[in-house]
Amino acid sequence: MSKREATHDLILDRGLAMASTLGLEGLSIAGVAKEAGLSKSGLFAHFDSKEDLQLQVLRRAVDRFIEIVVAPSLRRPRGEPRVRALFDNWLGWDESSAVPGGCLFVAAAAELDDRPGPARDYLVASQRDWMEALATAARIAIEEGHFHPELDNEQFAYDLYSIILAFHHFHRLLRHPQARQRAQLAFEALIQQSRGPSPKAASPAS
Amino acid sequence: MSKREATHDLILDRGLAMASTLGLEGLSIAGVAKEAGLSKSGLFAHFDSKEDLQLQVLRRAVDRFIEIVVAPSLRRPRGEPRVRALFDNWLGWDESSAVPGGCLFVAAAAELDDRPGPARDYLVASQRDWMEALATAARIAIEEGHFHPELDNEQFAYDLYSIILAFHHFHRLLRHPQARQRAQLAFEALIQQSRGPSPKAASPAS
DNA sequence: GACAAAAAAGAACGATCGTTCTATTCTTGC
């Protein structure tokens, strides 16, 4: 690895850590430069613009997420065990040293949801990929006979995502001591519900 | 209402709308001033600092949330009807004209979770109040015989919150057309589960 | 170890930020 690549890597890692606590917009060239032991212009030689830095930090976050969450889960047996691994590793991601300020995607989602541009486009695309990966994991669990055949696997992905988002909210903002336990109870209830007969027939009352 | 109060009110309403799209940190004195038809210094006469403006905008958001979500729900019958009203109005809040950029609390949560200060303190306190209100609504539904007597009402509050957070994520970021329907299906499943025998006994497998 | 190329530093730019000051305009009570 050339010196350029090594420095580039270091910048992105420090930038990712900073962005997780300060947000993508909170990233300042001077701040990242200082953290990486560079001057502003020294850092700037690696990027076309601040927008470019933000985008590359987002890409780095996706890379790390795949390393920490996705890849290990794919090495687990198909079906429910893999779904459980996805959930467990996903919870762990939020406390990973790669993102000391908590999941960057949650922070970026709030920042970018009304700001069009390449960063938003990339975030949306990667989130859709992730949702499809979750739905696929559920579909495999159906094929394996672990989940009920009529389970709505897209709804499963939505429900799983919602548990994690609430965990992030209670853990990071409210510092709720039982956040993880709440998430795990919700997950077990979801698994239970996914095994049983289709609960989709619930008729809206009132 | 004095002129001062009227201007103050206008500033906070425009500030709230701007903060919902740009975030609390994205609020600039110059930007809010322009939106309110004032000069920078004219606006500044109403606030001690930018931090003060942010805090007061947050307070305004809580006031509006109570008007739009909480108060109408409390006028509904105790028990499940009130729980349903809370959920419906909460979904509506995210599309209210008061917050054109989506729920400010979600945006503020991501921004403030690592930034200590009065704004964070206030957000955390108001979120805890809201969680207790949700748990109380569930407890009342138990008392009314609508929900199962052994339902964990704090877990119910967690589950309800998670549905809304996912709705916000899918609706605001991914612009998912079925976001609302997904949220409603999840809500019906939660209600169903809250009526039935306690599902807490799910034993972690694997 | 000299030399060419690559990488980083340093200085400076215009713009915008939050904030403070003084001057001006508008409201309000008589």
Add this chain to the structure above:
DNA sequence: GCAAGAATAGAACGATCGTTCTTTTTTGTC
């Protein structure tokens, strides 16, 4: 309608922002 006071405008501050330029240092190669 006039004076007193409140409300706002305007100008200016130091700081920081992203960005560009030139100069210096470092790296890798024969």
